Amino acid sequence: MASNLVEKYYRMDKLPHIWCAGCTHGTSMNAVVRAIDKLGYNQDEVCIVSGIGCSSRATGYMDFNTLHTTHGRALAFATGIKMANPKLKVIVITGDGDATAIGGNHFIHACRRNIDITTIVFNNNIYGMTGGQYSPTTPTSSLGTTAPYGNIDPVFNICNVAAAAGATYVARGTAYHTQALINSIVKGLENKGFSVIEAVSDCPTYFGRRNKIGDAVEMMKRLKELSVNVKAAEKLPPEKLEGKIIIGEIKNETRPEYTDEYQNLIDRLKEEEK
């Protein structure tokens, strides 16, 4: 028993999923599906690739061409798929740890190449699957199982890293602002180039409980309260933006795309051989 959308786009024999009660990865995964549905893509033309972690379980549930790969390497596999078959719509679902720690190098170089892949980073600020170790996006001074006295690391701002490394479409949304998140994913999919959408998610089990934030509802309220639209944020002084989640479109520009450039190279060499 499920909605038409769920019956169409999910492997029904794999549902319900095993994410914890109140984990908003399900919301973010459904945002990806709604974006695909909005654009009317044929399921066979889409390939969804994930790495390892809670986020990366998504590919097991989604009824598309899917690939569940090794830790941090989703983008490496996705690059291979896109190069072999540039007609495929390649989507990567990854997490904060998978994308920016273990896969950090793949992440920045995929951004640099501007390869036509849309990456959605489910950022729950923690390594959930392995028991709550702190990740590159765990806020400084927050608690994790590997930071029992508070995390002393400064955080990675995933969107700023992506924008600086050369991704052409960069946006941030949250599981609370679901409709806006869907719209960002649509724009990311429409961008011919490397798109990064950071979907800020909640981990009530490890991040919320350990940091005494409260349950899933409290964590969602927090997402609502902490979020500031990028346009409003431009008018605010930096001290007012401390600890805030800036949502909306961070970057949108056009630059030559990698598979196009590769085809141009092949065409040029063929021409020269004649």
Next chain:
Amino acid sequence: MNKKVSTKVIVNKAWCKGCGICVAFCPTNVLEIKDGKVEIVNPEACTRCGLCELRCPDFAIYLGGEEDEK
């Protein structure tokens, strides 16, 4: 004459994990958690805005079917 096709909110209790997100953010207080699962307690107030379906992480609540369907 316009054919009016309307929907109603449907709960799949088997998939509900009782997180309460739909209950907390329903603008018209249609829902409640009872015995760890969501329940429709005030169906008349439902405006079919679909926010519950949009945010439910478990796809356990959705708008579907027709109003007069039983």
